[in-house]
Amino acid sequence: MTESFLHNRELSYLDENYKHITQLLADAAVKSGRAPEDVRLMAVTKTVAPAEINHMLKLGVDLIGENKVQELMGKLEFLEADGTDIHIIGHLQSNKVRKIIDTVSMIQSVDSTSLIDEISRQCVLHNRTMEILLEVNIGEEQAKTGLPAEQLSECAHKAAESEGIILKGLMCVPPVSDENEARKYFEKTRRLFEDTASSLKGKAELSVLSMGMSSDFVPAILEGSTLVRVGSALFGQRRY
Numbered sequence: 001m002t003e004s005f006l007h008n009r010e011l012s013y014l015d016e017n018y019k020h021i022t023q024l025l026a027d028a029a030v031k032s033g034r035a036p037e038d039v040r041l042m043a044v045t046k047t048v049a050p051a052e053i054n055h056m057l058k059l060g061v062d063l064i065g066e067n068k069v070q071e072l073m074g075k076l077e078f079l080e081a082d083g084t085d086i087h088i089i090g091h092l093q094s095n096k097v098r099k100i101i102d103t104v105s106m107i108q109s110v111d112s113t114s115l116i117d118e119i120s121r122q123c124v125l126h127n128r129t130m131e132i133l134l135e136v137n138i139g140e141e142q143a144k145t146g147l148p149a150e151q152l153s154e155c156a157h158k159a160a161e162s163e164g165i166i167l168k169g170l171m172c173v174p175p176v177s178d179e180n181e182a183r184k185y186f187e188k189t190r191r192l193f194e195d196t197a198s199s200l201k202g203k204a205e206l207s208v209l210s211m212g213m214s215s216d217f218v219p220a221i222l223e224g225s226t227l228v229r230v231g232s233a234l235f236g237q238r239r240y
């Protein structure tokens with residue numbers, strides 16, 4: 001009794017953060033002409049301990065994202081994650097696909113034809129399907145992962161035709177910038193999303209546009225994001 005009381009008090013900052021973020025999300029969704037439910041909130045849990053993650057799940061979060069396979073698999077047994085969707089959002093090496101194929105419901109960071117091939121191969125081997133997003137390097141940054149916009153169409157058609165893969169949409173991490181600058185990248189990504197969706201008509205039904213993080217999820221929603229990935233604004237600054 002005492003213990004759980006202390007426990008809850010210690011984590012009450014999470015209640016405040018969750019309330020604040022879901023309110024901002026709902027306001028932005030309405031401002032963009034949609035309903036709050038039309039924009040999904042992902043809690044990004046890299047470097048976050050299982051107790052904090054579990055608390056967030058109790059508050060109502062039903063989607064978490066991890067960047068690294070090893071960190072995810074290490075935490076998994078401590079999570080009360082029944083009914084929670086888990087997505088991979090960090091660069092994924094082909095040789096790690098096998099490890100997460102039965103754990104995650106979506107890989108958001110697909111950025112090469114060889115990764116598409118390996119995901120498809122593992123889906124067939126495991127007799128399952130996997131939802132994916134193609135990650136676009138929208139700022140054309142040398143140091144960043146993600147597909148150059150010119151390669152998007154080829155990869156999208158390949159993914160749509162690969163056995164086991166369900167292509168759901170696009171993801172981006174724009175360059176660090178101010179809100180106005182960020183909004184331009186989000187708009188550019190939304191255009192790519194619309195072009196890709198229309199060129200795939202009949203082959204894939206694109207419905208997920210994953211963009212926006214702690215510092216820029218409001219402008220991302222105003223530009224049409226359907227899924228925001230929020231880490232530090234929910235859990236506090238990361239301690240590596």
Ligand SMILES: *Cc1c(COP(=O)(O)O)cnc(C)c1O
Binds near residue numbers: 046067090215230231
């Ligand atoms: C870490 C991370 C986030 C969350 O970042 P915050 O700024 O803490 O919200 C979102 N997306 C990706 C791909 C990340 O790596």
